[in-house]
Amino acid sequence: MDFSVAVDELRAGEPVAFPSDANTLQFASALDAQDPINLRDQFILPTRASLKKKALNGTIPAVSNSPSSDDDTACIYFVGNSLGAQPKAIRKCLDAQLETWASIGVNGHFSDMEDSPLTSWQDMAEDCAKKSADIVGANPSEIVIMNTLTINLHLMMASFYKPEGKRNKIILEWKPYTIESQIRWHGLDPAETMVQIQPNEDYYISTEEILATIDKHADETALLLLPGIQFYSGQLFDMKRITAHAKAKGIVVGWDLAHAAGNVELYLHDWNVDFACWCTYKYINAGPGSIAGAFVHEKHGKVDFSAGTQTWQFRDRLAGWYGHDKRTRFNMDNKFQPTVGAGGYQVSNPSAIDLASLTGALSVFAQTKMKTLRSKALLLTAYAEHLLNKILVDKPGAFRIITPKNPLERGTQLSVLLKEGLLDDVSRDLEAAGVICDKRKPGVIRVAPVPLYCTFTDVWKFMDVLRNTLTN
Template identity: 65%
Template structure:
């Protein structure tokens, strides 16, 4: 069976059925030779065994490419970032403040005041929305606060926020502090959905929680992909179910954007936020993204009034319509669409990195990336199962806590190791030039990102893991 056939099987919900020789370098290299996206790996710089030993800067950049399975925490560096950042620096050095208004010839960047809009234009396929529904601003948690300031409107009847049991801590802090800010008690207003014994939260449990609190819930805010287990939530079904009951629906897509196919507009999501430093690869702390459905971005002028009507939000200068922004007036006229939710002048340096990262996504499609990821992750799962089969049945090496159904996960497999194994395995991986994320207690998060990971990388990773386990 060739790579396209594996893609077809996995997309149809059928198991991949890897052959007996799947655990071989030859088989992995055969799949790589059939990969139509393999050239994208050359767009990235990946840390190597040698570079990981660096203790001081010396002007060098890794020439080879290591195994980088930690894109779910921080994506690898695109080569384009250096070009785009240098272009911004040259513009700043050459024309100073005029860089806000000049489109420089032979530059990959637009003028500074249009950079967020340019990134939005490049992101339509990434999140399944029109560019006018996308804005790049601030960072993830700030954007969650900005969105909740507009969309979380508790009253005496509806005041609860439904979230999951183990959100990324920053999400918990943001939700809790918003509730306190409104003078409410988190113990009464935070409804946490607990997982089943297998660490997963079934869709039916989410829907049952919505039913139990429908009349008193103002907002549901869940992760598209749960960062610890790697579970992909059924975004369209949960969204529709909650909205039918009058609940505002928001999603944190930190682990979903750039990882799985999204259709935020068609799914009728109210708002969503994501970071750009994981699967989007824009660099640590890079500018985040937000989605606001088009119905909330309308700006209505009644009888040519100078005071338009629009959805209330926390406002700032850069959310103002560019046509009147430099009139320096005190009447706020928001830019139509999600861009009207901006507050501050965004960092041109950060947006240069975001634009560089998005330029690589524009050389492919989320459908093609997802297709490759389905097979990469299934192959990793197959080899992990083979390793575990060699353990004592009473004492398995690990348990994969990510859903076995490919439709319910992204490219990450969370491996819950037997107690006491994590530190030794993490050390062995790093000594062999492999970067992989660990989350205590005892979870190894394996993420072969399709933009720059090969099937050969998956196979080599498993050989190092076998050695660390004494096999």
Template identity: 65%
Template sequence: MDLPAYVERLRSGAPPKFPADANSLQFAQKLDSQDSLRHLRDEFILPTKASLKKRALDGSIPGETKSTVNGTNGVNGAETEQGIYFVGNSLGAQPKAVRDYVNAQLETWASVGVNGHFTDMGQSPLVQWQDMAEDCANKSADLVGASPSEIVYMSTLTVNLHMMMASFYKPDSKRHKVILEWKPFPSDHYAIESQIVWHGLNPEESMIKIEPDDNYLIPTEKVLATIDAHADSTALILLPGIQYWSGQLFDIPRITAYAKERGIVVGWDLAHAAGNVELKLHDWDVDFACWCTYKYINAGPGATAGAFVHERYGKVDFVDNSESPSYRPRLSGWYGGDKRVRFNMANTFVPTPGAAGYQVSNPSALDLASVAAALSIFNKTSMRDLRSKALVLTAYAEHLLDQINAETDAAKPFFKIITPRDPAQRGTQLSVLLREGLLDDIAQALEQNGVMCDKRKPDVLRVAPVPLYSRFEDVWKFMQILRGALGL
């Protein structure tokens, strides 16, 4: 069976049925040779075994030969042995384009100063600064399944969650509860809790946490049952598209429709979903969503984040020729003002139509240069193609993990995969709950062999082969290192 056949089976819900020789370098390399996206790996700088040991800057870049170091004539050999980068669910690898885009921004700033806000420079990959957020939105339509006018790049993830809740969480004496999951990323919990307190409410009464089952998962039926139990008193449901710890992909369209039918505002934190799985935020009728850009989107640590606001909430209406428009209330700032009147410096706020009207401050041109560079790679493919490859990558990793467990006592396995077995309920990540006491030794063995993989205590190893730059060969090599760490 070839790679397209595996994709077809997994997309149809059928098991992949890997052959007896799947646990071999030759099989992995065969799948890589059939991968139509394999060229995208060349768009990234991946850490090497040598660079992972670096503790001081020396002017070198992994994979490049540098003839001088710190002004001397010393020569660094080409660092060609790349490590295995399975931690894109925490921080994506660096796109090569980032350096070019950031350098273009710096040259513009140096050359024309403040005029960079209004000048489109020839031979630059960037638009003028005041249009950079809009340009990133234009590049993101396929990424999140929305029109560019429903997308805005601004601030960072938790700030954007606060900005959205300021507009969409409107508790009253009847509806005041927020439904969330038991173990959200801590920042989400803090944001929701503080919003409730800000409104003078008691988090113990207003936060409804959905607990997982014995397999660490939250079935869709349990989410729907929780909605039913609190429908009349809930103002907002805010869940992760993918749960960061277990790797579970929630049924976004079904949960959204169910909650909205009961008059509940629906928001999603897509930090682990954007750039990872296919999204159709507009068609699913999501009210708002937020995501970071430093994980699967690869824009760099702390890079400017994204937000979605459904088009119905971005309307700006002038009634009876009034100079004061009607629009959805939000925390407002200068850069959310319509560009056509922004520099009139008037005290009447006229928001930009669409999600861009939710901006507050002038976004960092340096950060947006990184975001634009990262998005330029997504524009060389499609989320459907990336998801297709990811389905097989993850299934292959799952298959090899199962083979490892099959070699030990069934009553005392090395680990348990707590990410859903159904490919439709997960992204690229497999969360591996290790037998107690194994995590630190395994993490050390992986590090010594040039593997970057995320660990979350207690005892969870998050394995994330990312289709933009990960190979099937990487998956196979990772498993051999893991086997050695387990003494197999």
């Protein structure tokens, strides 16, 4: 099968016709031989042996090229939708940061060290913003690296959720405390102001349904805040079309990109999104709880200096000293002069250790393009779907895939809803075979073959284990 021909079909939203030998290991290997990325070696994947570890012993899992037992082979790591695998580059960046701090102490704030993969601490957030630009489709000055995802959603809502009179509703898809508490904090009643779009019985929300909801509540809606990808079903929303529709009705648009950043192609600037927030521990691989990112469209990051130094005009926000222009930040003169762009939304001094991790993770993305990653993801996911459907031929009704069939309506994740009572057995067998994927009770396994470090062979092996579990 020709890799790029298949990708072109998927990009056109068409299903790929896999050949009759697609369920063989040879076929999977042949697709791996055409992998346009080849960055797997830059990650440390747990092995079956390392997964059993109960105490630290100073070793890092090493994958043997000629393993004496299955224990020395890399696990099938299909859980990048929850926590990405560790890029080797992170250790180098953390070492550099620790050496800098130990060697020059406080001077690390302003000193660039030769031969370091890092900039001075003061410039690291901006440097990470620059390196994230291609991932989210933004100008570097529209990105701020700070805090964690939920905190950033709160900060963005503080600036962008401006209920006025009857225009006070938020259109949303899920019901997190984040939005509910913002509404209460404004003294409003969530029951009256939250417009929740519900999935149908197939866990699907059509674009038409979203657009109709916008139309229905347009005059009363202050904010539309949706996830780019739905965490449970893996559905990817048509962010471009939804944003354009809501903006045309005067609604502010924000996106929660937890499951979309580093997974699918995003063009936040061109789509005219007002703000977006994402975490970096899933598809961006910066480590558990790592520092997050936010996008603020350039039109909201403007600072108007024309009225003189006492009356700078800029969008209201919850501010802090690290949002102050770097050139005068340390004058501490009590006159907030925001950095132009998203950097003006920075509040606190960001952790240099966190930024070092993210720098390492982003150095992997610098070696490829989101377009290339997405191409491989489209085919990997289609291949996983094909093999799942083959299992269903032998074992009808054992599960159903609740992620949309249309390749343009999903990222790398396929959510497999197992027949009642199967989850525990399937989980046990997957674990025993060295497969790591995410399980959601009562019966969903979320399978995410992330293109940076997963292979077609991984997909084949995963399906082999699943088939054996279900058919034996």
